[in-house]
Amino acid sequence: MGSYDLTLIILTLALPLLWWFRDSLPFIGGKLREAVASKTHSNGSVKPSVDHGDPRDFVQKMDRAIVEFDSICCQGKRCVMFYGSQTGTAEEYALRLAKEAKSRFGISSLVSDPEEYEFNILDQVPESNVLFFVMATYGEGEPTDNSAAFMEFIMDPSVEFSKGGSTLENLHYVIFGLGNRTYAYYNEIARKLDSRLTELGAKRVGERGEGDDDKSMEEDYLAWKDGMWESFSSTMGVEEGGAGDVPDFSVTEVNAHPADKVYHGELSPRALIASASGSNTPIGSYDSKNPFPAPVLTSKELFAVGGDRNCVHIEFDITGSGMSYQHGDHVGVWPSNPDKEVDRFLSVLGLAGEDHRHAIVSIESLDPALAKVPFPTPATYEAIFRHYLDISAIASRQTIAFLARYAPTDQARDRLTRWGSSKEIYADEIDGPALKLGEVLQAAVGDEVDGEAPFNSTVWPIPFDRIVSLVPRLGPRYYSISSSSKLYPSSIHVTAVVLKYQTTPSFAHKRMPRWVFGLSTNFILNVRIASSGTNTPVEDHSLSNGVGTLGGESPSAVSLAKMPKYKLGGPRGHYIKENVYKVPIHVRRSTFRLPTSPKVPVIMIGPGTGVAPFRGFIQERVALARKAKEKNGPDALKDWAPIHLFYGCRREHEDYLYAEEWPQYAEELDGKFNIHVAFSREMKKPDGSKVYVQDLIHDLRADLAKLILDKRAYIYICGDAKSMQKSVEEELKIMLGEAKGGSAQVEGVKEFKLLKDRNRLMTDVWS
Ligand SMILES: Cc1cc2nc3c(=O)[nH]c(=O)nc-3n(C[C@H](O)[C@H](O)[C@H](O)COP(=O)(O)OP(=O)(O)OC[C@H]3O[C@@H](n4cnc5c(N)ncnc54)[C@H](O)[C@@H]3O)c2cc1C
Ligand SMILES: NC(=O)c1ccc[n+]([C@@H]2O[C@H](COP(=O)([O-])OP(=O)(O)OC[C@H]3O[C@@H](n4cnc5c(N)ncnc54)[C@H](OP(=O)(O)O)[C@@H]3O)[C@@H](O)[C@H]2O)c1
Ligand SMILES: Cc1cc2nc3c(=O)[nH]c(=O)nc-3n(C[C@H](O)[C@H](O)[C@H](O)COP(=O)(O)O)c2cc1C
Numbered sequence: 030m031g032s033y034d035l036t037l038i039i040l041t042l043a044l045p046l047l048w049w050f051r052d053s054l055p056f057i058g059g060k061l062r063e064a065v066a067s068k069t070h071s072n073g074s075v076k077p078s079v080d081h082g083d084p085r086d087f088v089q090k091m092d093r094a095i096v097e098f099d100s101i102c103c104q105g106k107r108c109v110m111f112y113g114s115q116t117g118t119a120e121e122y123a124l125r126l127a128k129e130a131k132s133r134f135g136i137s138s139l140v141s142d143p144e145e146y147e148f149n150i151l152d153q154v155p156e157s158n159v160l161f162f163v164m165a166t167y168g169e170g171e172p173t174d175n176s177a178a179f180m181e182f183i184m185d186p187s188v189e190f191s192k193g194g195s196t197l198e199n200l201h202y203v204i205f206g207l208g209n210r211t212y213a214y215y216n217e218i219a220r221k222l223d224s225r226l227t228e229l230g231a232k233r234v235g236e237r238g239e240g241d242d243d244k245s246m247e248e249d250y251l252a253w254k255d256g257m258w259e260s261f262s263s264t265m266g267v268e269e270g271g272a273g274d275v276p277d278f279s280v281t282e283v284n285a286h287p288a289d290k291v292y293h294g295e296l297s298p299r300a301l302i303a304s305a306s307g308s309n310t311p312i313g314s315y316d317s318k319n320p321f322p323a324p325v326l327t328s329k330e331l332f333a334v335g336g337d338r339n340c341v342h343i344e345f346d347i348t349g350s351g352m353s354y355q356h357g358d359h360v361g362v363w364p365s366n367p368d369k370e371v372d373r374f375l376s377v378l379g380l381a382g383e384d385h386r387h388a389i390v391s392i393e394s395l396d397p398a399l400a401k402v403p404f405p406t407p408a409t410y411e412a413i414f415r416h417y418l419d420i421s422a423i424a425s426r427q428t429i430a431f432l433a434r435y436a437p438t439d440q441a442r443d444r445l446t447r448w449g450s451s452k453e454i455y456a457d458e459i460d461g462p463a464l465k466l467g468e469v470l471q472a473a474v475g476d477e478v479d480g481e482a483p484f485n486s487t488v489w490p491i492p493f494d495r496i497v498s499l500v501p502r503l504g505p506r507y508y509s510i511s512s513s514s515k516l517y518p519s520s521i522h523v524t525a526v527v528l529k530y531q532t533t534p535s536f537a538h539k540r541m542p543r544w545v546f547g548l549s550t551n552f553i554l555n556v557r558i559a560s561s562g563t564n565t566p567v568e569d570h571s572l573s574n575g576v577g578t579l580g581g582e583s584p585s586a587v588s589l590a591k592m593p594k595y596k597l598g599g600p601r602g603h604y605i606k607e608n609v610y611k612v613p614i615h616v617r618r619s620t621f622r623l624p625t626s627p628k629v630p631v632i633m634i635g636p637g638t639g640v641a642p643f644r645g646f647i648q649e650r651v652a653l654a655r656k657a658k659e660k661n662g663p664d665a666l667k668d669w670a671p672i673h674l675f676y677g678c679r680r681e682h683e684d685y686l687y688a689e690e691w692p693q694y695a696e697e698l699d700g701k702f703n704i705h706v707a708f709s710r711e712m713k714k715p716d717g718s719k720v721y722v723q724d725l726i727h728d729l730r731a732d733l734a735k736l737i738l739d740k741r742a743y744i745y746i747c748g749d750a751k752s753m754q755k756s757v758e759e760e761l762k763i764m765l766g767e768a769k770g771g772s773a774q775v776e777g778v779k780e781f782k783l784l785k786d787r788n789r790l791m792t793d794v795w796s
Contacts, residue, residue: 085147087139088154107157108138111146113164113176113218117504118242119207122250123163125427126205127399128498132274133258134267139398143179151183152190156199159234159265162222165207169785169792170214170221180218183225200231201264203257205238207246211751211796213758215241235260243751243796247425248452277400278494283391283407291389292408294416294600296320296363296613301405304600314351317505320363320613321350322604326520328557333683339527340638340686341550341557344512345614348519356513356645357621357793360521361505363613364552367593370421371414372482373467378496379488386411392497403502415596418496419503421548424466426455428499432470435491441473462535463545466500472537479538506549507617509747509793511641515652521614524641524686527554546593553612555595560610621745621793627653630670630742632733634757636677636707636722639748640686642793643674646745647694647702654698666699670740673733675722677707705729722753723760730760734768738780743789750794761790 083089087109108130112123120140127138138161154160165173172180182188188195204226206219216239223237235257240246262269289305297319299311315321323345331340345360347353354360375381380388391407394400404417414420430449436442448455448469459469471478474487512522528547534540598604604611623631623646633643650672657665674691678684685706695702705725712720726733736742746757758781759773766777784790 083147085145086150087141087146088150108136108159108161110138110140110161110163111143111176111179112140113143113162113173113179114207115165115167115173115175116507117502118246119163119165119173121501122205122207122240123161124400125250126161126163126203126254128277129254129258131396131399133269134262135270136267137396137399140400142175144175148179148182149189149191151197151200152192152194154200156201157265159201159203159261161203161205162219163205163207164218164222166212166214166216166218170217172218176218180222183222183229188229195229197226197229197231200226200229201234202226202231203234203261205240205250205253207240207242209242209750209796211243211755212794213755215239232264234264247427248456251427251452275395276492276494277395277498278402279393279395280493280497281391281393283389286389286391286407290407292405292412292600294365294408294412295405296416298405300600304603308603310350315615317361317615317617320361320505320615321347321352322599322611323347323350323521323614325556325560325610325612328561330557331524331684331686336683338684339554340684341523341525341527341553342511343523343525343553343557344517345521345523345612346519347521352616353518354510354514354521354616355618356510356515356623356649357642358510358619359507359617360510360523361507361615361617362523362549362553363505363615364503364549365415365595365599366418366421366503366548367546367551367595369482369593370465370467371411373465373471373484373486374414374420375410376482376484376486377467377470377489378491378493380410381483390493392494400498403497412600416600417503418500419548420467420500421465422501423460423463424469426452426459428466429455429459429469431499432489432491432495435489435495436473437487437489438474440475441470441487444473445469457533458536461533462537462543463532464535464537468537479543505615509621509638509642509645510616511644513645513648513652516648521616522644523553524638524644525550525553526638527551544591546591551593552595554592556597556610556612559597560608619793620788621747621791623649624743627657627666627669630736630740631672631745632675632736632742633673633745633747634675634722634726635745635747636675636753637684637748638686639746639753639794640674640676642747643676643745644687644690647672647674647691647698650702651694651697666701669698669701670742671736672698672702673729673736674702674704675707675725676704677709677722679708679710681706681708681711721756723756726757726760726764730764730767734764737765737784737789738768741789743791744784745791745793747793748795750792750796754792754794 108127110123110127112119114120114123123140127140130136130138164176167173171177190197204219204223206216208216208219219237219239223233227233236253238250238253238257240249261267290301292301293304295301295304295311297311299313299319300322303311310322311319313319326344326346328341328343331342332338372381375386380386387409389407389409390413392402394402404413408417426449429445433442433445433449436445448459464472468478470489471484471486476484476486508523508525510521511524512520527550529544529551531542532545534542597610599611621642627650631646633646635641635643654666654669676686678686681688685708691704695704705722707720707722707725709719709721714720714724733742737744744761746754748754762773762777762781764777765780766773766775769776769780771777781790
């Protein structure tokens, strides 16, 4: 029998069976078909089906919820909180608004990702309901990925809604924007959306709120929300006195749970299956919902030994993971909390004993539309505090105020109330000294804060469900990938400067100034030390240069004594094997890319760790150059355009990143690559001030302007958004204005805007 006959027999038997079961097989006729059909709607173009509960129809969901809940709550109202969020902050604020709607007015809300809904039905939202938009801004005033389609739809000048009209007189909305004043387009998305909705006839409830992530997000939110709720109450005709303080979650200890179903820090269900079966590598594709535990191939210190700072170069092996990346992408690194903070929190909650810390809890949401369980369970308390909750962040004023009700002593209650009720006192005593929540609770009762684990803290009787509601989920930190996949297809390189900073004096630390350590960068430093087994600059007392001493101690000595220590073994100890350490990572795509043709000139500006993606860019060109030479011989780069890198650091022999690599790249690129370095603490301008990258650009402005205006050069800026980006952009405007025979303010600004609009000026900046 040939293969043709065999195929025929299989088809004859299988087709009737498939037809018979067509409605229950998702891949032909069942549920998936509906889902796929609704997913293929373009925003606004197709009227959604309302027959079977269209998952993309939020109006229907609101209606159903009102019918279900109206008899017991809601005062006939319903809210949907949409969040435009990239890294979770806007989602957190949307949740907080939803919780407050419930506790103040008894109104149940949907907290929703705009990506999951159709918006052509905005004209069907009943007037008694309110949509909340909690929107972050990114890039150059861009929306987040999950709100891009919605913004495109609503901003369309010829927008049309489901009933054929183009107005939204029925719609009531509340808007809170998240942004950062160090960026040029501050809170652009919230502002744009607000004026567009108003233009379409919708009615805003209260003022537009704007939070500044650089300084005062929490305070901006707190200052805005009470006025907004007042307007909400009067506009919507609802009375305060709702459900009061209701829990979001129910927590049950489930100690008899099968061991292989208990989370010990695994970041996804697939990770648990792999981990419980003795492997550490979850199957499937890897992304932010299922990070890949990547083996560390190699790591090294990039700063000179003996200094007071660290910068770690670390390479992650992605062999066999199916993960890929391109130059300019970001990698998310998932840190855990340090031992000391885990112990502190367990101790404050009375969970530090062996029997408690390994107890297993299962958590369920009491209102899944309002509050998703933020991490996988059942899990041990220890895993929750080590891997899932961000207990290392500065305690928020609202959380402090809320927890006063659980204070074990009058003094502690008074202190929390004082810190929680005054913005100024909070800034002075909590935010300035950067106190974590565990530290705040210890300090309030007068416990030793600065001691070492194991702590013997006064126990706070805080129900565990409140901790789950109040403490944010521990998330990844993003790094600009510093390699090119053309040279390193199976590894991802990261260049991370280790964060430690001094705070203002804290009463909790006997008014002594102290160091605070960044969570993820010190985790990476711990991994580096453990996997390489070599000393780092901070460990070497004898070489300390004594610069910037603190309370009589050199920074090196302080760092050595206080540097947080982390358990690197990961869930079930699978992250260490034969001295190879693993770190969960995932790749985030970016649009920060080189032009395809090497004949287009490139100008890169990246002082400090801002140089990270540019190492990847140069490697990308080196890979291309090797290929070109192989194909076309030694003169292959003859007509390549110049590549300029403006880099800055403090001193040549202290923090010059990848100093030994750049000359090699220049050689391979036949001199097309030029690096210009500003050593800010070695070079001086005639007036005695420091030399920065923008000064080097100024010196070469005539040549650079020609490359930009005549040769259509691409410009890239990476690194510090707070001050460097602004100074460099000012310099570019001066240069362009001058080259156009006019001023920075008029011609310079105009050319600068053109470059941005045409995506020839791109930024990858952070603050
Ligand atoms: C797109 C993007 C790319 C990035 N690329 C890189 C990169 O290539 N290399 C790199 O090293 N970093 C990079 N970062 C920064 C990185 O994501 C982390 O923010 C950084 O490593 C610090 O993380 P951490 O967990 O150690 O610090 P955290 O524990 O998260 O602490 C950071 C917080 O500390 C506070 N803080 C910081 N300094 C001070 C201070 N002096 N005084 C008071 N408070 C302070 C701020 O609130 C800050 O948000 C990038 C960020 C983004 C958004
Ligand atoms: N969110 C975070 O936690 C985080 C993490 C990493 C970095 N950052 C930000 O990124 C920045 C870069 O950090 P880094 O450690 O990589 O670099 P860095 O070593 O602090 O600075 C690199 C070089 O840039 C110079 N510089 C300072 N201000 C400048 C300006 N306005 N214009 C141009 N050059 C300037 C510095 O000079 P001098 O020092 O001599 O003035 C130094 O020579 C930091 O300042 C910080 O704001 C933030
Ligand atoms: C890479 C990057 C770019 C940003 N660009 C802007 C911007 O152009 N304008 C602005 O107001 N805020 C900007 N921000 C600040 C964010 O909007 C702010 O941090 C916000 O809290 C992020 O919310 P999310 O965690 O929900 O994504 C930027 C932040 C980052 C990390």
